Amino acid sequence: MVFHAIVPPYLLEQLERSAGDPSLRARIRQSLQHDAVLRTRPAAGRERVAAAEGGRQRKVYDGENGTDLPGTLARSEDDDPVQDQATNQAYDGTGATWTMYKECFGRDSIDGAGLVLTSTVHFDRGYANAFWDGAQMVFGDGDGEIFGNLTASIDITGHELTHGVTQYTANLAYEGQSGALNESISDVFGSLAKQHALGESAADADWLIGAGLFRPGVQGVALRSMKAPGTAYDDPRLGKDPQPADMSGYVDTQDDNGGVHINSGIPNRAFYLVAAELGGNAYDDAGKIWYSTLTSGNLSSSAGFKDFAAETETAARDLFGDESPQLAAVTKAWQTVGVLGDQTPLMNAAQTNLETSTPPAAPSDQQPSEQQASAE
Numbered sequence: 001m002v003f004h005a006i007v008p009p010y011l012l013e014q015l016e017r018s019a020g021d022p023s024l025r026a027r028i029r030q031s032l033q034h035d036a037v038l039r040t041r042p043a044a045g046r047e048r049v050a051a052a053e054g055g056r057q058r059k060v061y062d063g064e065n066g067t068d069l070p071g072t073l074a075r076s077e078d079d080d081p082v083q084d085q086a087t088n089q090a091y092d093g094t095g096a097t098w099t100m101y102k103e104c105f106g107r108d109s110i111d112g113a114g115l116v117l118t119s120t121v122h123f124d125r126g127y128a129n130a131f132w133d134g135a136q137m138v139f140g141d142g143d144g145e146i147f148g149n150l151t152a153s154i155d156i157t158g159h160e161l162t163h164g165v166t167q168y169t170a171n172l173a174y175e176g177q178s179g180a181l182n183e184s185i186s187d188v189f190g191s192l193a194k195q196h197a198l199g200e201s202a203a204d205a206d207w208l209i210g211a212g213l214f215r216p217g218v219q220g221v222a223l224r225s226m227k228a229p230g231t232a233y234d235d236p237r238l239g240k241d242p243q244p245a246d247m248s249g250y251v252d253t254q255d256d257n258g259g260v261h262i263n264s265g266i267p268n269r270a271f272y273l274v275a276a277e278l279g280g281n282a283y284d285d286a287g288k289i290w291y292s293t294l295t296s297g298n299l300s301s302s303a304g305f306k307d308f309a310a311e312t313e314t315a316a317r318d319l320f321g322d323e324s325p326q327l328a329a330v331t332k333a334w335q336t337v338g339v340l341g342d343q344t345p346l347m348n349a350a351q352t353n354l355e356t357s358t359p360p361a362a363p364s365d366q367q368p369s370e371q372q373a374s375a376e
């Protein structure tokens with residue numbers, strides 16, 4: 001199964017329950033039903049075409065409100081902008097993501113080998129989601145009342161494409177803590193794609209995922225906040241943002257693949273804390289540490305939060321040294337969110353509290369996800 005949607009199922013379910021308007025409820029129900037079908041559908045046998053000469057290669061297709069993929073070709077690399085805004089936004093968002101990976105980390109596309117970035121816009125009618133299906137990006141137009149066009153946020157596009165990067169590298173299982181790490185990595189590099197495109201420093205960035213997605217009238221700023229998990233929205237129709245900011249709020253649930261979109265708030269905030277502590281651009285040192293962790297080959301596909309935290313420390317040590325402020329910032333961030341215990345010799349009461357809030361280990365019955373053949 002390779003289906004990674006940006007809007008989590010619990011949010012759409014809440015919306016369906018609370019929608020007063022029957023037509024909105026019907027549109028949301030249809031989005032949920034499509035997601036359920038798509039979850040079980042393997043990515044079609046679409047070719048992975050390597051760009052002939054390297055470099056950025058984008059193709060945006062128009063789904064014309066149907067569900068056949070990829071649809072009709074609407075804009076290719078180097079084509080001028082077209083009339084359709086969603087097509088241009090998908091073209092720009094996939095381009096910004098490619099450029100961030102190339103310029104910051106030397107990575108040539110999602111697979112590291114020039115994969116053409118394929119997107120389909122106007123998928124279905126009123127579809128309130130966007131997803132990576134293992135081979136391409138797919139964007140709905142939104143239901144029009146709660147969600148607008150899903151191409152509106154660069155970080156959403158960066159998030160979805162990063163599911164592809166993870167698929168080709170650490171291939172984190174989409175379940176429990178490894179799934180929350182998979183989600184968090186997509187938020188981290190999705191946000192970095194936006195920060196890089198806008199030339200924003202860590203201090204200037206909004207650290208929001210999906211800003212601009214909600215229609216006017218929704219009480220919320222985005223789907224998630226990396227800086228302050230749990231504060232992105234609080235709306236009568238959507239409910240309240242359920243993300244915890246540290247391990248004391250860790251949510252043990254079977255829903256949402258074991259809370260992958262919920263507990264991702266914890267590693268998200270750890271990344272934010274590292275970037276804020278180091279200052280400058282988050283896509284420089286903090287981004288390099290996370291990118292190295294993802295691609296080093298040392299991270300198991302079933303890694304939990306503690307494993308990931310330890311690997312980020314290893315990456316910081318390898319990149320910047322034992323006595324570096326970068327390593328100190330990484331350790332401090334994971335301690336702040338309660339994933340690593342306080343390792344200073346001075347005991348205090350806070351340490352005991354942190355250590356007793358350690359969650360149960362990730363479920364041991366996880367199936368290794370996908371085949372490894374395509375991994376780097």
Ligand SMILES: [Zn+2]
Nearest residue numbers: 004005183186
């Ligand atoms: Zn995702």
